[in-house]
């Protein structure tokens with residue numbers, strides 16, 4: 001095996017729509033793999049999912065998958081307004097790839113999911129759905145936003161229920177992995193966080209999914225769903241958001257002055273991934289989308 005042949009083994013990636021984030025992720029979100037984004041509420045998980053669903057439609061030569069996507073959402077309502085807003089800026093920067101009057105939102109198939117069993121039922125119908133889509137623009141991206149919402153309240157904290165929960169995790173992930181392999185799909189799943197109380201090494205000394213310690217909004221957190229789910233995903237990304245007080249110099253008519261202003265700092269971390277080193281990058285969310293920031 002030569003370094004060159006190793007490079008050829010790497011899977012196809014779907015661009016995030018931002019060259020800085022793509023560089024961090026060695027091209028974007030990989031196909032034939034499950035990528036998870038973990039973050040607290042309001043961090044930008046849904047923004048990445050929406051942006052990826054649009055950029056998956058770009059030609060392969062431009063980092064996309066030339067594909068449509070299946071967007072399974074478990075939190076309500078689905079952000080249609082935001083999708084249309086992102087779609088407008090996506091269309092204006094990629095107008096040459098799409099015919100006039102074409103609406104990229106039409107190639108995002110949105111489906112609501114209410115329970116874990118409902119998700120399994122939908123996934124049992126996904127094979128023929130993707131198979132049929134090959135005649136049009138094939139589906140090559142599945143988004144589940146969010147997986148944690150399906151497991152929030154339906155399970156008690158008893159051994160029997162925890163076993164049932166883990167068994168559902170493995171059923172869901174094995175179905176997703178089979179779909180990803182069969183159709184060379186990218187799978188993007190979002191997950192919430194829970195507060196981490198206790199020693200730095202993790203819960204009861206157990207490290208969850210190579211997790212040392214994640215921080216957001218000044219709290220120590222860890223991904224929801226625990227160790228069983230951590231073993232179901234191939235890659236884990238973490239989004240943090242914190243407020244930073246920065247000093248701003250101002251030019252005033254009577255000389256120089258400075259103000260202290262609070263600024264939102266968002267960061268994307270690679271927690272674990274078979275093809276990526278641990279790394280991180282700042283990003284911001286604007287009307288046009290989510291973009292990495294280089295300082």
Ligand SMILES: Nc1ncnc2c1ncn2[C@@H]1O[C@H](COP(=O)(O)OP(=O)(O)OP(=O)(O)O)[C@@H](O)[C@H]1O
Pocket residue numbers: 039040041042043044045046047048075082085285286287288
């Ligand atoms: N049009 C916009 N312009 C600028 N920022 C925006 C815009 N729309 C959303 N945002 C930013 O995105 C954040 C919400 O991101 P998002 O909905 O992806 O969060 P999330 O991590 O999915 O949260 P949840 O877990 O609650 O679904 C908002 O806090 C806001 O700062």
